[in-house]
Amino acid sequence: MKEISFNDFLAKYQAGEIQVLDVREQEEYDARHLDGVTLLPLSVLAERYSELDKNQPFYVICRSGKRSARACLFLEKKGYDVTNVQGGMNALED
Helix, strand or coil, X not given: CEEECHHHHHHHHHCCCCEEEECCXXXXXXXXXXXXXXXXXHHHHHHHHHHCCCCCCEEEECCCCHHHHHHHHHHHHCCCCEEXXXXXXXXXXX
């Protein structure tokens, strides 16, 4: 599984170079999120992953990096190009 540090991810995100998939639940997303990301909670990913563009690479984020790692493993098996964001939203400083 490919991984990226949060700081390297943030630089790419701020440059507008990437597509981000947030796999947290709606309530977590509503409390704090990055603008322009796709929300697809891990709890429904198995049923809805086909909504994602298979030709588009995604950087996958959650709260701490654990759910996003699980999402990456699942999506890799389905043929998606995904990278796990280490540390997740917890790494974002206020």
